Amino acid sequence: MRLQQDIYMNQPKLSFWQVWNVSFGFLGVQIGFALQNGNVSRILSDLGADLSSLSLFWLAAPIMGLLVQPIVGALSDKTWNGMGRRLPFIFGGAIVAALAMALLPNAGLLVAFIPPMLFGLIIFAIKDAAFNVTFQPFRSLVSDMVPKEQHNMGYSVQTLLINIGAVVGSILPFVLTNVIGLENASKAGEIAPSVVWSFYIGATILLGSVLWTVFRTKEYPPEQYNEFKGLSPEVTKAIDEPKEPLLTRLAGFWQLLKDSPQIMKQLAVVQFFSWFSLFIMWTYLPAALTQNTWGVAIDWFDPSYLAANSVPDAISKAKGAAGDWVGILYAAQALFSVAFAVVLTKLANTFGRKVVYSLSLLAGGLGYISMIIFTDPTITTVNLYITEVTVPQGAVGIVLSMIGVGIAWAAILAMPYAILAGALPADKTGVYMGIFNFTIAAPQIISGLVSGWILGSVFGNEAIYIIMLAGVSMILGAVSVLFVKDKEVA
Secondary structure, three states, X not given: OHHHHHHHHHOOOOOHHHHHHHHOHHHHHHHHHHHHHHHHHHHXXXXXXXXXXXXXXXXXXXXXXXXXXXXXXXXXXXOOXXXXXXXXXHHHHHHHHHHHHHHHHHHHHHOOOOOXXXXXXXXXXXXXXXXXXXXXXXXXXXXXXXXXXXHHHHHHHHHHHHHHHHHHHHHHHHHHHHHHOOOOOOOOOOOOHHHHHHHHHHHHHHHHHHHHHHHHOOOXXXXXXXXXXXXXXXXXXXXXXXXXXXXXXXXXXHHXXXXXXXXXXXXXXXXXXXXXXXXXXXXXXXXXXXXXXXXXXXXXXXXXXXXHOOOOHHHHHHHHHHHHHHHHHHHHHHHHHHHHHHHHHHHHHHHOHXXXXXXXXXXXXXXXXXHHHOOOOOEEEEEOOOOEEEEEHHHHXXXXXXXXXXXXXXXXHHHHHHHHHOOOOHHXXXXXXXXXXXXXXXXXXXXXXXXXXXXXXXXXXXXXXXXXXXXXXXXXXXXXXOOOOOOOOO
């Protein structure tokens, strides 16, 4: 064990900007995710989805992650070519993701050939699959390129870039509407021009940032990587051996899962409560805000009621304004997360990763729950520096709620990976990181299957209450962190 530690220490430390280049492509990936999180429910609603079914459509995202990431992780562990080990997957996934982003908001234009709802769902699934092809190798790339003693910094820089991307992606539709002047209202079966162009711009940035990482990062060749990670020739030979039959590989995968580090199983409990909560927010925050803060009645979210009644201008404007403000809230969350990510490493090194992780999730849970109190309908003017906008006072108050959500988000993106990275065998980092994605996808799938039913059957489609349920889940995640047996790296 001592010998392996010495070998680890021989891996060269990276400068801040080298670490930055390794993760820079995540900027574009997160812009895509932010556009998805803020606008897919809006897009699906415009295409005809009812409120309680939205979570079922959103299942495409975690299912793709569940299927794609373990496969990509295992494949990237065994890939060595002129481009590198992880970079071929990052680059290929980015190309497909960018194309899907350009197609998704145009679903309504193809109504003559395929139902727009079906087309939108298919492209949503393809886009998310491509995102995951790009996403998983980025996590492993940090583990590969950044020495063990810099893992906290490596994943914190990645978190910083993720949240910068989240700010840009979240405000794009708002900026295009309120600064550029594009229309944010949509006709039946169509997508608002501001949303369409947001996806075009996001796709362009995605490709550009990934290309930056591809051209500015040179992965270690196999021999050097094996030396740095302390891999023996026997392990290296095993990695290069031809694939075994499918059943044998499935049995090996199951054994690998059973033999996974105990800390990985403990973190899985934390991940369940965290991602169960996040899925609810991404799906139902627009409806919760529109109902609870803008005062739009539940009936205006019922497709059958909408089909029988013309929508008053006041309702259309309220829905549009609330949809725009959701982007501002996500941007605020990202900014708070960026600010917290800057000090996250220092706090974790000073107070311990578990303490910081737990308190961060607690802050997120309280942030969710606090949203119910912000109902003041008094119209106020808000100066956002790039423009001024009039919104209910309650909408401004919810910005305070996003402080806690942003703190939780920063910790969710960094702490589990920093804790886990040091406990994984070097020759199986990619596959275990891929398997760990089960702990992200599974709770989202469960949330998608039950949250819509809970919203409709228990809460009567009052979306603010499902947001409060998300807060309770996040608090349970904070408690479960206390049971994680983390071995800190000095």
